[in-house]
Amino acid sequence: MTRYQHLADLLAQRIEQGLYRGGERLPSVRTLSQEHGVSISTVQQAYYRLEQQQLIVPLPRSGYFVRARKAEPPIPSMTRPVQRPVEVKKWGAVLELVSARQDPDVLSLGGSSPDLTQSTLKPLWKQLQRIGQKQQEAALSYDNLAGLVPLREQIARLMVDSGCQLQADDIVVTTGCTEALSVAVRAVAQPGDIIAVESPVFHGILQILCGLNIKVIEIPTDFTTGLSLEALELVLEQWPVKALITVPHCNNPLGFMMPSARKRALLTLAQRYDIAIIEDDVYGELAYEYPRPASLKSADRDGRVLLCSSFSKTLAPGLRVGWVVPGRYLDRVLHMKYTSTGSSVLCTQLAVAEFIAQGYYPPHVRRMRMLYQRNLALLSDWVRRYFPETICVSRPQGGFVLWVEMPPAFDAVALCQQMKAHNIYVAEGSLFCASGKYRHCLRLSYSMPMTPAIEQAVAAIGAAVERQISANVEHIEPAGGEVKR
């Protein structure tokens, strides 16, 4: 047996015996090397072996942590939203969440900005610098309404990965995925119309529909297979639905990946009832499996799918470079784009086009996928360690958000208020619903570097959840207890 195997076995035994507990930090490489009289690289090899065995997890710049031994919490069961058209409200709460991302004192697990600290993003800066140096006049004039042609060519190339064979002319560049979704919705529906969505659904989508006076009908959604097609069909039979908005890959907020067979069935259903499908693929490139699953758009035979995406989750949101592949709705989408922002900023389009053309995109996205998957392992462990056992959690297949479901009586709105006093922001579930459901749920983001401060924040949230649940239990005990006092 080699030295590192020996050391690994010894550490595994100690973890087994509970000498190092789940979530606890292990001794540093240097300490172990001195303690056991072995080289640094032997300790590193031993830790690597334990990582392979999924006993520990590395945390960049912080060391190695023991993975939780507690049983994994169950997956929540299929959601049960109100299945009739409702109007969207809740703008106040969303505004508060959006504003929180500006405050440097706030520790936000509620947002969904990606990690911007990685070195693989640096060539993007070089591109911006180059545009400044070369003083390309092209970066100052009005853009082609559909967006910079070289960028659209690069996007077409990238989209081959999701099974799409596109030309630059099939793509319209937008100001982020928000504008992509907004123009797509305006291309297929009028105020007063009904659009179906998964439930829960990203609050930004709800707000877009709210801003356009479009009614929403929420479809029950499964945590592993996505949208219930059966429920959708019932709704389509009953209501004059114009379109469905779906996030079939690395769903935000539930993290599921819609299976291929169900995607095909969804397209058939859309044809039968003649509805448009708006496919939000903004997290699609961050699927943990490789190659990434094929988009709905790739199997769209009659142009009824409008694929919306952006570089906001894969590169950086401040670039505001998004796009739509509008299929048969191209003319309408161009018109709506013209009336919404005219054209898009050029220098970020130029920078992104060059970043991709020079081959920097694939290694960056590969790194981010791995990073988020590792962050998920850590966050799951912390949630298991610090939250009570009565919770259910999602199993994200990509992206960087985790959905946590508490018992039905739980009040996540109150929890969020409490946490805000400690400068910790989380997103409570009812933001993701037009009919006020999911008040007992939380969405936690794990895109940021998983520092000890984040662990402390998760611990604080977990403790507050525990306290509220215990208080609830006391609260529903027979009133006799009070009288006896």
Add this chain to the structure above:
Amino acid sequence: MTRYQHLADLLAQRIEQGLYRGGERLPSVRTLSQEHGVSISTVQQAYYRLEQQQLIVPLPRSGYFVRARKAEPPIPSMTRPVQRPVEVKKWGAVLELVSARQDPDVLSLGGSSPDLTQSTLKPLWKQLQRIGQKQQEAALSYDNLAGLVPLREQIARLMVDSGCQLQADDIVVTTGCTEALSVAVRAVAQPGDIIAVESPVFHGILQILCGLNIKVIEIPTDFTTGLSLEALELVLEQWPVKALITVPHCNNPLGFMMPSARKRALLTLAQRYDIAIIEDDVYGELAYEYPRPASLKSADRDGRVLLCSSFSKTLAPGLRVGWVVPGRYLDRVLHMKYTSTGSSVLCTQLAVAEFIAQGYYPPHVRRMRMLYQRNLALLSDWVRRYFPETICVSRPQGGFVLWVEMPPAFDAVALCQQMKAHNIYVAEGSLFCASGKYRHCLRLSYSMPMTPAIEQAVAAIGAAVERQISANVEHIEPAGGEVKR
């Protein structure tokens, strides 16, 4: 008498005698210097004197031109649009015009992009470069929903010139003036509502209203004093108008400047009928008079004015940095901004904020104002020289568009088609109207460097106008003429 005075008098005499005709190029400085045996600077001084006397006009990199002696064409009389709510269409023609700006072979006098070739714009490149060098992470994350605070502070400072005392918090940054107008309209009106506009009106405004299914009622407008308040009042009495969109300064397309007394009266009227005013001030800084006139917003006592503007005409459209000062509609505007693009691109906001903070803005705008005023002198001369005498033209007080009115039977749509065959694009009048009026008018832009190619284009347009008018005259002559042949 000095040498240069002598030379100037001689040249003036020759112009007077018709030896040099209006619009003709004068001999080069070098030629005159050799011919008359005087120094280069003497000739330059002589030319400067003639320029002061408004006898000649300099054309950068092309020499000096004789100003037309032909009488100035009259100003068109007040417009007479259809005064009932109409739906907006015409998207196809606008798309064609917008797409033309992309083709390098096309000589476009139909667009409204500013001159981007001036050296005073160069510090903007330096700023972009600096952002790339410093790798400011702030440029990549999600922006504050209302926009970058330092930029809003600079905008507030600039707006003192238009009489506004604002804080950063009063301002919402947008993706160009298009998004500013779009969110402002969505903040004050719903689909199906009626909004009043000047007539003619910038086609982008019409398309925004079309995209939002808002009906338009067009108000008669005078070429020197703007919107007819009398006509507006009649309309407000008769129809449930929600808002007025007005371009009171350096109006696009008519070029007028609304007098102060009329602006006050307009605000009183808006209060009496409780309508919102959307003030499009995008050309306001390009007023030829200095200081620029006070905005409507500056006299707005109850927050009913939403001022919309951008740096697209003063700096560069590709930056897509615009803003709204929404008054009492701040909350609605923020909500609509969130649902339209989420937030705005950061690197161009950072670059513009620094450009202004470092004092580069006032000298740049000063130069552009002078440049456009000089361009206007040249274009007016060319129009006088090459167009038939039966036209009327506007008297722009700022900005860079000229309105030309031909006799009523003229067909500018046909003219545009003809010119397109020569790769010359102009904007025909009916684009600026929801009810199909102004088909006998043209809008010519004079923002581009006034090269000999532009002169040739104006000559070609003028000749085509002349041909069509002559053909029309023949056409309405008694049919006998034909029989005689």
